[in-house]
Amino acid sequence: MFLILNGAPQSIPEDWADETLLSLLREAYGLSGAKFGCGVGICGACTVIVDGVATRSCVVRAGDAQGLTVRTIEGLGSAEALHPVQQAWLAAAVPQCGYCQAGQIMLAVALLEQTPRPSATDVETALDGNLCRCGTYERIRAAIQQAVELS
Amino acid sequence: MRRRDILALAGGGLVALVGAGAAVGALVPVIPRRPLPDLADAVGWIAHRDGRFTLTLPRAEMGQNIATALKQVAVAELGVPWEAVEVELHDTALPRVRATVGSESVMQFAEPLAQACAALRDALAAGRQQGLVEVNPRPFRELRAFQPGGASGTSPEIVHGREIVTGEPLYSADVRLPGMLFGRVLRAPAPVETASRPRRWDIDAALRIPGFVAVVEACGPAIGRARGLGILAERPGVLAAIAEALAVEWDIDKTSRVRDISQVIDIDARLAKGALPHTVLDGTPEPGAWDVDIRLDIPLAAHAPIEPRAAVASWDAGALKVWAGTQDAFYVRDVLADAFKLSTEQVTVQSCRIGGAFGGKTICTVEAEAAALSKAGAVPVKVQWTRAQEFALGFHRPPSSHRVQARVVDGKVTDWGHGQVSSHILFTAAVAPAWMQRGTDLLLGDGGVARGMKAPYELGRAQARYDAERLSVHTGPWRGLGAGPNGLAIESAIDEAALAAGIDPLAFRLAHVSDVRLAGVLRRVAEIAEWGRPPAPSAGLPLRNRTGRGLACGVYKETSYAAVVADVAVTPEGQVKVTKLWCAHDCGLVINPDQVRAQCEGNLVWSIGMVLSDNLPVEAGRVVAETFADAPIPRMSDTPPIVVDLVVGKTTLSGAGETAIVAGPGAIANAIRAATGQRPVRFPIDPAGFALAP
Ligand code: FES
Numbered sequence: 001m002f003l004i005l006n007g008a009p010q011s012i013p014e015d016w017a018d019e020t021l022l023s024l025l026r027e028a029y030g031l032s033g034a035k036f037g038c039g040v041g042i043c044g045a046c047t048v049i050v051d052g053v054a055t056r057s058c059v060v061r062a063g064d065a066q067g068l069t070v071r072t073i074e075g076l077g078s079a080e081a082l083h084p085v086q087q088a089w090l091a092a093a094v095p096q097c098g099y100c101q102a103g104q105i106m107l108a109v110a111l112l113e114q115t116p117r118p119s120a121t122d123v124e125t126a127l128d129g130n131l132c133r134c135g136t137y138e139r140i141r142a143a144i145q146q147a148v149e150l151s
Numbered sequence: 152m153r154r155r156d157i158l159a160l161a162g163g164g165l166v167a168l169v170g171a172g173a174a175v176g177a178l179v180p181v182i183p184r185r186p187l188p189d190l191a192d193a194v195g196w197i198a199h200r201d202g203r204f205t206l207t208l209p210r211a212e213m214g215q216n217i218a219t220a221l222k223q224v225a226v227a228e229l230g231v232p233w234e235a236v237e238v239e240l241h242d243t244a245l246p247r248v249r250a251t252v253g254s255e256s257v258m259q260f261a262e263p264l265a266q267a268c269a270a271l272r273d274a275l276a277a278g279r280q281q282g283l284v285e286v287n288p289r290p291f292r293e294l295r296a297f298q299p300g301g302a303s304g305t306s307p308e309i310v311h312g313r314e315i316v317t318g319e320p321l322y323s324a325d326v327r328l329p330g331m332l333f334g335r336v337l338r339a340p341a342p343v344e345t346a347s348r349p350r351r352w353d354i355d356a357a358l359r360i361p362g363f364v365a366v367v368e369a370c371g372p373a374i375g376r377a378r379g380l381g382i383l384a385e386r387p388g389v390l391a392a393i394a395e396a397l398a399v400e401w402d403i404d405k406t407s408r409v410r411d412i413s414q415v416i417d418i419d420a421r422l423a424k425g426a427l428p429h430t431v432l433d434g435t436p437e438p439g440a441w442d443v444d445i446r447l448d449i450p451l452a453a454h455a456p457i458e459p460r461a462a463v464a465s466w467d468a469g470a471l472k473v474w475a476g477t478q479d480a481f482y483v484r485d486v487l488a489d490a491f492k493l494s495t496e497q498v499t500v501q502s503c504r505i506g507g508a509f510g511g512k513t514i515c516t517v518e519a520e521a522a523a524l525s526k527a528g529a530v531p532v533k534v535q536w537t538r539a540q541e542f543a544l545g546f547h548r549p550p551s552s553h554r555v556q557a558r559v560v561d562g563k564v565t566d567w568g569h570g571q572v573s574s575h576i577l578f579t580a581a582v583a584p585a586w587m588q589r590g591t592d593l594l595l596g597d598g599g600v601a602r603g604m605k606a607p608y609e610l611g612r613a614q615a616r617y618d619a620e621r622l623s624v625h626t627g628p629w630r631g632l633g634a635g636p637n638g639l640a641i642e643s644a645i646d647e648a649a650l651a652a653g654i655d656p657l658a659f660r661l662a663h664v665s666d667v668r669l670a671g672v673l674r675r676v677a678e679i680a681e682w683g684r685p686p687a688p689s690a691g692l693p694l695r696n697r698t699g700r701g702l703a704c705g706v707y708k709e710t711s712y713a714a715v716v717a718d719v720a721v722t723p724e725g726q727v728k729v730t731k732l733w734c735a736h737d738c739g740l741v742i743n744p745d746q747v748r749a750q751c752e753g754n755l756v757w758s759i760g761m762v763l764s765d766n767l768p769v770e771a772g773r774v775v776a777e778t779f780a781d782a783p784i785p786r787m788s789d790t791p792p793i794v795v796d797l798v799v800g801k802t803t804l805s806g807a808g809e810t811a812i813v814a815g816p817g818a819i820a821n822a823i824r825a826a827t828g829q830r831p832v833r834f835p836i837d838p839a840g841f842a843l844a845p
């Protein structure tokens with residue numbers, strides 16, 4: 001069993017198949033960007049991109065990722081060469097605690113790949129399901145507009 | 152109960168509280184110690200080695216981005232480039248610093264840090280490279296950090312910003328150690344204040360689950376009176392399967408009395424039993440009819456950080472190391488030392504960035520669970536609470552019930568009465584047992600419940616009194632403590648008083664305010680929101696919506712000020728949407744304006760939650776919410792454009808983390824009143840109560 005993780009094939013260990021994709025990423029592969037917030041698909045902290053679609057990795061069985069392409073925040077850009085969404089996030093100083101932000105960023109990346117010039121309604125429809133208790137929503141909206149200009 | 156009886160009951164406890172006498176030592180819980188920062192300690196915060204500076208952050212970093220602000224202070228005072236200073240989060244090897252609470256990190260820590268940096272700078276200039284530097288404090292105005300062109304007024308890229316946007320490990324749950332197992336402590340589905348313990352479980356069923364490692368009976372201290380049963384697994388996902396297979400039967404104390412919260416937290420029922428014991432304002436209103444007489448009820452609410460608390464523990468030759476996302480690493484260390492019979496030197500707690508805390512991550516819970524399971528398994532163990540555990544086992548904002556009364560003569564309030572019944576905040580039941588609370592109740596009251604109860608107005612013969620009742624659920628500090636609910640109650644009543652007087656709410660407030668800084672933010676917010684203009688029509692919303700605009704203001708901890716204007720639209724069905732918020736904020740000298748704004752924004756989103764959604768459901772004395780669906784928090788679509796304007800002072804440093812929450816909820820409630828003609832009195836509001844008659 002394997003998946004394509006951030007561009008490279010990765011095997012899914014047999015005994016991790018029944019874990020969630022989130023646990024597989026965090027604990028088997030050590031990619032801690034995606035976070036556990038609720039475990040039931042409500043908060044979006046665990047959002048990654050699976051075959052181009054923003055996906056809540058806490059409700060995906062690891063074994064079901066067999067053969068799929070999974071992108072996590074670690075594969076987006078490096079500290080020296082940030083993805084435009086990451087740049088915009090820093091420029092708008094979006095993060096407060098930061099815990100929800102990997103999920104927000106991956107959702108924004110997926111949105112912009114599908115809709116390069118999203119309207120305010122597009123943004124709200126796409127991101128409304130990702131919770132941020134620190135209340136950074138206004139800055140997320142601003143950062144997405146900045147990212148549109150940067151790309 | 153007669154007063155003398157209370158004294159007799161509390162007698163043993165009081166001695167322990169003030170003296171921690173040996174006779175009752177074993178019964179005394181470990182109490183957080185809160186020393187003020189001291190210059191001698193500040194030396195350990197900043198160090199120079201091989202041309203580089205290390206700032207060991209004496210605060211917990213939980214999203215207030217204090218690491219950034221204090222680095223700004225250090226960089227400016229040292230006179231070095233931004234890159235020359237490395238920030239590290241502290242562990243408990245640092246001399247004890249008080250918990251990161253109360254919005255006081257800039258207020259209490261910026262100046263000692265600058266003093267230490269100034270001393271270090273001078274020592275380096277004098278050619279010294281080794282040893283400890285003595286700090287001789289210099290006058291505030293000589294500190295470069297606080298002079299024009301110093302630390303204040305700039306907003307560099309936030310510390311940890313790059314790590315956050317690239318997904319680098321920062322939080323306690325991100326820690327991975329070789330051989331690490333995953334743990335959980337199961338507890339009875341019962342109120343935390345009811346004694347409970349595991350009686351029986353199906354070990355054979357658990358043994359059949361691949362990845363099961365062990366059941367651990369010695370799984371750390373009780374939470375409240377709930378004793379647990381620990382489990383260890385090779386992978387995190389196995390924990391839920393083990394919990395189900397074990398089908399634990401619990402012994403739950405049937406004799407314990409669970410009082411219905413709505414009956415206990417009922418200000419009228421409480422007043423009917425006699426006067427409230429604790430006084431915040433001691434005037435004596437004249438008897439007679441009131442012009443304003445409203446009752447407000449605000450429920451239990453969760454902090455609901457997106458990060459459920461987590462810890463990783465590891466033992467090595469009898470010494471314990473724990474990685475934790477805590478607001479008080481030293482208190483966690485002390486509790487762990489006590490629980491595992493270690494000296495404080497044998498325990499190290501490493502602070503990690505916290506994924507939201509808001510006052511809720513100030514006690515020791517998951518850390519002790521991880522430590523116990525790690526000890527039992529003789530391997531490192533990670534424990535992260537489930538969302539349901541966060542709700543069930545954490546402490547929460549207490550429910551409160553208020554009666555606020557005002558008499559208005561010739562446009563001025565002449566008499567004011569505010570009575571409140573709530574539950575403990577500073578003396579949270581999560582730390583203080585009942586006997587100790589009886590002592591604190593008698594001697595001290597609870598400053599957390601009282602916070603913000605002193606209305607910031609000249610109100611003639613003004614009285615404010617409260618009582619705190621112990622509940623079956625744990626309550627404690629939550630952003631702003633009592634100041635959020637008290638502000639909502641006071642600002643609702645002041646608005647009603649303005650209506651009764653027939654005076655514009657802004658003019659009415661200004662006529663009762665003597666504090667120039669409070670008047671300043673009121674005037675400023677009126678300016679930026681163009682107070683007096685009707686609220687903007689609600690673009691894109693149905694035409695039959697009613698719109699309204701509301702104003703409120705407040706002071707937090709006598710040191711920082713906020714005034715807020717809210718616009719709302721209310722649908723015919725009574726659904727409220729906040730369509731715009733303006734906030735004027737004065738916390739004196741500002742180090743990082745962008746992060747002060749961020750704190751205002753956060754407080755305003757919390758204000759929306761306070762009025763429209765915050766409510767943690769309780770049944771039979773225990774929290775029954777399991778997911779965010781049961782206890783929703785504001786979403787992007789609930790959040791309108793927000794305009795924040797900072798009134799910046801020159802010298803005084805104060806805080807911003809909890810200020811705007813004293814005004815935001817009142818402004819929104821007052822806007823709903825303006826839109827609908829109805830005063831919101833039960834929170835969160837029920838749309839049905841604001842629907843148009845069909
Ligand atoms: S952790 Fe996956 S949606 Fe909350």
Ligand code: FES
Nearest residue numbers: 097098132133134
């Ligand atoms: S930044 Fe803290 S939860 Fe979003």
